[in-house]
Amino acid sequence: MNLPPQDDFFAAPDAPVAAVDATGLLKNLNPEQYAAVTAPAEPCLILAGAGSGKTRVLTTRIAWLMQTGQVTPAGVMAVTFTNKASKEMLTRLTAMLPVNVRGMWIGTFHGLCNRFLRAHWKLAGLPQGFQILDSADTVSAIKRVIRAMKLDEERFVPKQVGWFIAGAKEDAKRPGDIEPIDEQTKTLIAIYQAYEDQCQREGVVDFAELMLRSYELMKGNLAIREHYQRRFQHLLVDEFQDTNKLQYAWLKMFAPPGRGQGVIAVGDDDQSIYAFRGARVGNMADFEREYRVKKVIKLEQNYRSFSNILDSANELISRNSKRLGKTLRTDAGPGEPVRVYEAASDFAEAQWLIEEAQALHRQGVDRKEIAVLYRSNAQSRVIESALFNAGIPYRVYGGLRFFERAEVKHALSYLRLLENANDDTSFLRVVNFPTRGIGARAIELLQDAARVSGRSLYQSVGAVTGKAGSNLQAFTQLIDSTRNLTQGLTLREIIEQILEISGLSEFYRNDKDGADRLENLGELINAAEAFVTQEGFGKDAVALPVDELAPGAISDGFPVAVAPANFTPDAETGEIMSPLAAFLTHASLEAGDNQAQAGQDAVQLMTVHSSKGLEFDAVFITGLEEGLFPHENSASDADGLEEERRLMYVAITRARQRLYLCFSQTRMLHGQTRYNVKSRFFDELPESALKWLTPPRQAFGSGFAKEYQSAWERGSGLKSMVGAGRVNHDKAAWAEPAVPAAMKKKEDAEHGGLKVGKGVFHTKFGEGVLLTLEGSGADARAQVNFGRHGMKWLALSVAKLTPIDA
DNA sequence: AATGCGATACTTTTT
DNA sequence: GTATCGCATT
Numbered sequence: 001m002n003l004p005p006q007d008d009f010f011a012a013p014d015a016p017v018a019a020v021d022a023t024g025l026l027k028n029l030n031p032e033q034y035a036a037v038t039a040p041a042e043p044c045l046i047l048a049g050a051g052s053g054k055t056r057v058l059t060t061r062i063a064w065l066m067q068t069g070q071v072t073p074a075g076v077m078a079v080t081f082t083n084k085a086s087k088e089m090l091t092r093l094t095a096m097l098p099v100n101v102r103g104m105w106i107g108t109f110h111g112l113c114n115r116f117l118r119a120h121w122k123l124a125g126l127p128q129g130f131q132i133l134d135s136a137d138t139v140s141a142i143k144r145v146i147r148a149m150k151l152d153e154e155r156f157v158p159k160q161v162g163w164f165i166a167g168a169k170e171d172a173k174r175p176g177d178i179e180p181i182d183e184q185t186k187t188l189i190a191i192y193q194a195y196e197d198q199c200q201r202e203g204v205v206d207f208a209e210l211m212l213r214s215y216e217l218m219k220g221n222l223a224i225r226e227h228y229q230r231r232f233q234h235l236l237v238d239e240f241q242d243t244n245k246l247q248y249a250w251l252k253m254f255a256p257p258g259r260g261q262g263v264i265a266v267g268d269d270d271q272s273i274y275a276f277r278g279a280r281v282g283n284m285a286d287f288e289r290e291y292r293v294k295k296v297i298k299l300e301q302n303y304r305s306f307s308n309i310l311d312s313a314n315e316l317i318s319r320n321s322k323r324l325g326k327t328l329r330t331d332a333g334p335g336e337p338v339r340v341y342e343a344a345s346d347f348a349e350a351q352w353l354i355e356e357a358q359a360l361h362r363q364g365v366d367r368k369e370i371a372v373l374y375r376s377n378a379q380s381r382v383i384e385s386a387l388f389n390a391g392i393p394y395r396v397y398g399g400l401r402f403f404e405r406a407e408v409k410h411a412l413s414y415l416r417l418l419e420n421a422n423d424d425t426s427f428l429r430v431v432n433f434p435t436r437g438i439g440a441r442a443i444e445l446l447q448d449a450a451r452v453s454g455r456s457l458y459q460s461v462g463a464v465t466g467k468a469g470s471n472l473q474a475f476t477q478l479i480d481s482t483r484n485l486t487q488g489l490t491l492r493e494i495i496e497q498i499l500e501i502s503g504l505s506e507f508y509r510n511d512k513d514g515a516d517r518l519e520n521l522g523e524l525i526n527a528a529e530a531f532v533t534q535e536g537f538g539k540d541a542v543a544l545p546v547d548e549l550a551p552g553a554i555s556d557g558f559p560v561a562v563a564p565a566n567f568t569p570d571a572e573t574g575e576i577m578s579p580l581a582a583f584l585t586h587a588s589l590e591a592g593d594n595q596a597q598a599g600q601d602a603v604q605l606m607t608v609h610s611s612k613g614l615e616f617d618a619v620f621i622t623g624l625e626e627g628l629f630p631h632e633n634s635a636s637d638a639d640g641l642e643e644e645r646r647l648m649y650v651a652i653t654r655a656r657q658r659l660y661l662c663f664s665q666t667r668m669l670h671g672q673t674r675y676n677v678k679s680r681f682f683d684e685l686p687e688s689a690l691k692w693l694t695p696p697r698q699a700f701g702s703g704f705a706k707e708y709q710s711a712w713e714r715g716s717g718l719k720s721m722v723g724a725g726r727v728n729h730d731k732a733a734w735a736e737p738a739v740p741a742a743m744k745k746k747e748d749a750e751h752g753g754l755k756v757g758k759g760v761f762h763t764k765f766g767e768g769v770l771l772t773l774e775g776s777g778a779d780a781r782a783q784v785n786f787g788r789h790g791m792k793w794l795a796l797s798v799a800k801l802t803p804i805d806a
Numbered sequence: 807a808a809t810g811c812g813a814t815a816c817t818t819t820t821t
Numbered sequence: 822g823t824a825t826c827g828c829a830t831t
Binding site: 081082083108109110111113132134135206207208210211242273274276277375376377378398432435439440588589590591607608609610628631632633634643647669670 | 807815817818819820821
């Protein structure tokens with residue numbers, strides 16, 4: 001079995017292996033980076049610290065390999081987790097080396113799986129035009145299964161069943177491979193089986209299925225396996241600490257240990273923050289062992305932050321026990337201290353940080369270079385409203401992405417039905433949207449008919465009689481006629497047609513709040529247009545002849561052919577997709593931007609998780625309180641706490657010049673005020689790198705304003721960043737602890753100097769916050785939040801509680 | 807078929 | 822506090 005004649009399609013690398021670095025690729029690399037870039041073609045583990053030039057190393061490595069003739073573009077596979085990362089890699093690579101990007105396997109795990117399955121759809125047991133379910137689609141598909149099985153949705157919550165199924169798939173387990181240990185599991189397995197049947201019937205796959213199908217095909221087919229193992233001489237995996245069990249197993253199919261390929265795993269165990277979704281940091285150690293890695297390269301030189309910031313990160317993460325071991329260093333000097341601020345309330349915290357941010361902005365820091373990080377999304381509300389009231393532009397990461405918007409999903413569902421009418425998920429989404437007289441009853445009848453015959457809803461429409469039946473038939477006719485009508489049209493025209501014919505555009509035109517949605521539909525057309533251009537589905541594009549492949553060669557999606565606008569996919573090889581099918585795939589695999597008002601100079605708000613991989617001049621880490629960060633759900637077990645610490649490590653290392661840590665005495669959470677203790681992480685940071693803007697462990701008093709003012713002036717050391725600034729403080733915002741009226745009464749209660757809402761000290765539990773005082777005399781009891789020691793009820797006649805802060 | 811009400815939960819998230 | 826969801830009413 002031979003490789004396809006690659007050289008016809010790609011310029012052969014011209015430089016001999018021994019060529020000197022003519023284009024200066026290796027210039028300005030530090031010794032470790034240099035070692036990583038020029039490492040021999042064998043397994044290699046790179047421990048890449050935050051800000052150590054990891055992406056540069058990866059891309060330079062690929063460029064170097066090609067420039068020195070060690071590999072052709074077709075021989076490289078580079079895997080990332082996010083589309084953003086793979087795009088970044090491609091952009092940087094093409095900037096270094098003029099290379100035909102099309103033949104390279106650079107992409108996300110799921111993107112590459114998709115590519116693989118498109119080429120081998122038949123062997124993988126999939127229909128040629130299979131479509132991909134996003135997580136919302138997956139949950140609703142599971143919900144349909146549970147309903148069809150007449151199971152209790154309270155007991156089998158679709159979302160949780162989804163986790164079960166995804167978890168099983170990530171363990172490479174099919175329904176038959178799972179031990180039916182109890183009744184519950186037995187039913188879950190039955191749901192899994194029914195869901196799988198349903199997906200197969202509808203010709204759809206979920207994200208986990210993309211991985212598992214590819215893995216199974218590789219595992220079960222020697223010819224395919226050998227072909228790809230021979231083809232890819234060099235594999236590079238980014239963010240290796242985030243890989244799950246299946247992804248690692250998948251990788252081993254493409255490059256098994258001992259096969260002699262160059263496999264480079266790049267990761268940072270200290271930045272592993274996705275254990276909750278199946279990531280196994282342990283894969284790094286397993287890789288080192290299983291691939292007999294001779295030398296682990298550590299990238300510890302940091303090019304991002306000053307040493308006060310780095311020292312804080314290092315000191316904090318040194319408390320973790322399970323580490324591969326790595327310490328970041330910098331030549332940048334100490335820089336400014338890490339500033340710590342204690343606020344009376346979440347409101348005051350927000351108020352303070354926007355004033356600080358404004359001061360930074362006045363001193364010339366771009367707003368987009370200021371990030372506000374928080375542990376959980378709920379925390380963004382207060383900050384957002386403070387920013388809004390102050391009229392400061394801001395941008396919140398997270399939330400709905402473009403392709404997840406309802407109107408966009410509706411449009412995509414119509415488009416999917418054009419491709420594959422048996423896609424029941426899409427069918428159900430739009431069969432009665434806009435409404436066309438097909439109610440719940442009609443759908444129920446249709447679903448029964450489909451179930452009995454084992455066919456799709458679309459195929460079962462004829463089985464429903466009466467008015468409901470004719471309405472259903474009108475719908476399928478609408479789909480059929482549009483499919484005929486749009487033959488040979490460009491993607492843009494197809495979308496324009498379906499938006500009108502379906503009545504979607506009409507619906508939103510008549511809806512008084514439909515303007516935004518209409519605009520998004522227009523945006524969808526733009527996205528399609530951009531996609532067509534980018535992918536080269538242009539008018540002049542030519543489908544490369546597939547039959548030119550060497551006889552008996554495995555068609556592996558290489559060469560990737562470019563299809564003209566109205567190209568019909570080849571039924572035999574399947575490696576050429578219609579622009580519509582390709583666009584639908586693109587839409588499922590890449591949910592699009594989730595940031596509002598991109599491009600504007602706005603303060604950046606995001607969770608710590610979504611800040612990973614980003615960097616900013618100034619970073620605020622907010623809500624550093626026990627129970628919040630570290631989060632109470634994670635702090636109980638050692639592994640959970642270590643992950644929280646890594647999360648904090650990630651947060652700290654986002655900052656280039658200025659880092660602020662802040663916390664609040666009180667916070668509104670789940671509709672009630674909580675009294676919090678400062679995060680234990682403060683005890684794990686080097687005292688010398690910190691500057692407390694508020695005196696530690698001291699109550700807010702009248703002398704405080706002055707104290708803070710001078711702290712600000714003293715702290716403005718870096719002239720390049722911030723000169724001597726004067727902050728205009730709204731006293732009311734912080735001078736008074738913001739205790740809600742309802743709490744006021746309680747606060748008046750007093751027992752030997754103890755006050756509700758104030759700090760107390762216990763010899764065993766340490767510092768805490770007094771929440772409630774009840775009873776009197778010998779019965780007097782107090783509820784105290786001791787943070788890491790939890791919430792305690794104490795009998796005052798026994799417990800020694802002393803007030804702190806007086 | 808659309809609106810409304812009460813019950814419920816609520817860490818982190820990419821593909 | 823608020824967003825989402827299922828169910829019931831109009």
